[in-house]
Amino acid sequence: MVDASEDSSITLSDSANIFVKKLAQVGGDGSFFPTLEDDVIGVGHLLAEPKFNDLGDDVLGFDGFNPHKCFNIEERSSVEFDYIKADNDVLDSNIILGERTTEFIDGMLEGADKAVLDGRNNLLDTCEDYLLDAEFADEVSDLNYIPSKGSYMGNLALESQSAGSGGRGCVAETSELSAARIPVLEVACDQNSSLLDKMTVDELHEAFRNMYGRETVVMDKQWLKRHISFGLQNHAELDNCSSLLECHVTSNGTESKMILSTTDECSARASSPFTSVFTFKTKPRVQHVKRERDASIDSLKTLSSEVSKVVFGFPCSEEGEGAIVSKKRLRKPTRRYIEESLEQNSSHRRKKCGVSDIFLDDRILHIGSQKQHCQKGFGATTMVCQDELFKGTCIQVPFGLPVQKGRSKKKGHESDNRKDIRLLDSAVDSDVESFSAESHDEMSENDCLTRTKMQKCKSRRKHHIFWSLSEVIKLVEGVSKHGVGRWTEIKKLLFPSSANRTSVDLKDKWRNLLRASCPRSQSNREVESKRKHVSQSIPQSILRRVRELAVIHPYPRERKAQLSRT
DNA sequence: ATTAGGG
DNA sequence: CCCTAAT
Numbered sequence: 001m002v003d004a005s006e007d008s009s010i011t012l013s014d015s016a017n018i019f020v021k022k023l024a025q026v027g028g029d030g031s032f033f034p035t036l037e038d039d040v041i042g043v044g045h046l047l048a049e050p051k052f053n054d055l056g057d058d059v060l061g062f063d064g065f066n067p068h069k070c071f072n073i074e075e076r077s078s079v080e081f082d083y084i085k086a087d088n089d090v091l092d093s094n095i096i097l098g099e100r101t102t103e104f105i106d107g108m109l110e111g112a113d114k115a116v117l118d119g120r121n122n123l124l125d126t127c128e129d130y131l132l133d134a135e136f137a138d139e140v141s142d143l144n145y146i147p148s149k150g151s152y153m154g155n156l157a158l159e160s161q162s163a164g165s166g167g168r169g170c171v172a173e174t175s176e177l178s179a180a181r182i183p184v185l186e187v188a189c190d191q192n193s194s195l196l197d198k199m200t201v202d203e204l205h206e207a208f209r210n211m212y213g214r215e216t217v218v219m220d221k222q223w224l225k226r227h228i229s230f231g232l233q234n235h236a237e238l239d240n241c242s243s244l245l246e247c248h249v250t251s252n253g254t255e256s257k258m259i260l261s262t263t264d265e266c267s268a269r270a271s272s273p274f275t276s277v278f279t280f281k282t283k284p285r286v287q288h289v290k291r292e293r294d295a296s297i298d299s300l301k302t303l304s305s306e307v308s309k310v311v312f313g314f315p316c317s318e319e320g321e322g323a324i325v326s327k328k329r330l331r332k333p334t335r336r337y338i339e340e341s342l343e344q345n346s347s348h349r350r351k352k353c354g355v356s357d358i359f360l361d362d363r364i365l366h367i368g369s370q371k372q373h374c375q376k377g378f379g380a381t382t383m384v385c386q387d388e389l390f391k392g393t394c395i396q397v398p399f400g401l402p403v404q405k406g407r408s409k410k411k412g413h414e415s416d417n418r419k420d421i422r423l424l425d426s427a428v429d430s431d432v433e434s435f436s437a438e439s440h441d442e443m444s445e446n447d448c449l450t451r452t453k454m455q456k457c458k459s460r461r462k463h464h465i466f467w468s469l470s471e472v473i474k475l476v477e478g479v480s481k482h483g484v485g486r487w488t489e490i491k492k493l494l495f496p497s498s499a500n501r502t503s504v505d506l507k508d509k510w511r512n513l514l515r516a517s518c519p520r521s522q523s524n525r526e527v528e529s530k531r532k533h534v535s536q537s538i539p540q541s542i543l544r545r546v547r548e549l550a551v552i553h554p555y556p557r558e559r560k561a562q563l564s565r566t
Numbered sequence: 567a568t569t570a571g572g573g
Numbered sequence: 574c575c576c577t578a579a580t
Contacts, residue, residue, distance in 0.1 A: 464574065488568065507569070508574070 197225070465500050467509055472538060475506055476513070476545050484510065484553035513538070517546040 199207070204224035208216050211231040218224060467475075478490035487503035487510075495501040501509075516538060 485569070503568070504570095504576095505574075507571095511571085 469539070469542075471495075471501065472509070472513065472542060475509055476542060476549065478506075479510060479553065480545070480549050484549070513543070513546045514550050517543040517550065 201219055201221055201224065204221060205216065208224055208227060208231075212227070216224070216227075474494045475490070478494045482489045482493070485507075487506045491501065491503040491506055495506070
């Protein structure tokens with residue numbers, strides 16, 4: 001192990017290319033690193049985007065990191081920080097992490113039981129709530145890393161150091177903020193002022209110095225506040241919202257460092273300037289750390305769970321995850337959606353190592369389905385949820401799990417048959433059947449069959465099979481014969497071998513026919529005429545027939561509307 | 567399992 | 574066309 005004097009952490013300020021938020025040097029043997037799945041996973045989530053290589057290996061200390069590994073429980077043990085490069089007994093690992101890095105680091109510190117914090121936590125006190133409230137869903141977006149020194153403002157190095165009180169003589173430089181690029185956040189300004197309010201003059205001075213690169217003798221708090229917040233705002237505007245966070249934890253003569261980076265796209269919901277500037281401040285929680293030197297396996301276990309909590313701000317256990325997830329859940333995803341996500345994910349995952357980009361619009365739904373998967377115990381483990389939460393954007397869905405809710409019974413009829421088709425196969429492109437005006441009854445039967453065959457070959461998509469005229473006619477006849485509502489009957493008699501037309505489909509089609517047949521308003525008619533160009537409309541004769549039938553067998557509920565109209 | 571109805 | 578609730 002190496003003496004603390006060999007501390008190599010300084011690289012940060014030197015490596016001007018990096019925006020350092022926090023530098024932590026951690027136990028040299030790396031023992032503090034989480035060994036359990038939770039933690040590794042957590043790291044994995046943080047290590048979301050594979051663009052880190054841009055930063056250069058010299059800085060990163062590892063290359064070709066494969067985030068996917070982190071998701072793989074099997075590989076866990078070997079993965080565990082195989083991206084931590086041991087160098088001359090100095091564990092020098094640089095890890096680029098996502099937004100929540102601070103918490104993660106805190107967790108690490110906590111777990112390492114080596115964090116020694118100074119008293120400058122008042123700021124943290126004020127920050128914590130905000131931090132905790134911060135949305136965890138922000139994607140770890142592309143690392144829009146801009147190496148130009150000028151692209152960020154001066155150093156904002158709020159250092160906190162103190163001698164270890166744990167009796168082990170360990171020292172933790174909890175934070176050295178060399179530079180922070182500040183993400184844009186509109187909301188941030190308010191936060192700033194309130195947070196600045198709570199800072200002491202000294203702290204303000206420090207912040208000022210680090211921000212503007214010079215000292216100031218002004219003791220006026222307001223003045224300092226104004227300038228700092230101004231600087232913060234400028235930061236936000238100027239910069240592309242990327243920041244690095246590096247933390248040092250030196251202890252027991254061994255050291256290692258991690259460089260964490262948070263990057264935010266300006267447009268994304270990002271942490272406030274304060275989050276990125278001040279987050280490095282250890283949170284009060286860390287103060288409660290029991291400092292136990294020997295990290296036994298057991299303690300590691302505890303650690304891992306603790307870390308998880310810290311990192312995610314809530315218990316990672318399956319029971320606990322719902323709370324946060326549900327916050328975002330707006331709507332239960334449809335089955336189709338789940339199925340499709342399944343599909344997407346499984347293919348996507350192979351390429352992107354478990355990290356998938358999903359746009360904001362999709363986020364909610366994804367989260368929703370995510371939750372569903374978790375709840376249903378589809379093998380979606382904690383990791384899934386964690387990942388989800390961390391990036392807020394992607395579902396990790398277990399492979400090849402059919403989304404069938406217990407309905408596995410085979411039924412002789414149509415529905416299951418067709419369901420399978422839907423699950424596995426595709427509908428053909430909509431032009432499958434350009435219905436010719438001819439309406440031979442046999443033809444449609446064949447149509448259906450060929451359609452079905454064709455469907456099996458293609459990849460799945462929305463199943464929309466246009467109703468051929470012959471089908472429509474058959475339907476109308478069926479209705480006239482058996483009456484409205486006897487869909488299964490009609491189906492059995494008129495569409496016996498057609499997997500594409502379930503009784504429900506018949507019903508739907510009938511409903512549509514009714515709508516089409518009923519007298520339309522001017523606007524409706526216009527829309528209709530427009531549509532005519534695209535697809536052929538239903539012959540008036542049929543519509544008339546439908547209308548007649550509608551009178552005879554009023555469609556439930558529809559009848560009301562019709563009666564009121566007539 | 568079928569049907570009605572909302573989306 | 575899909576999904577769900579209601580029957």
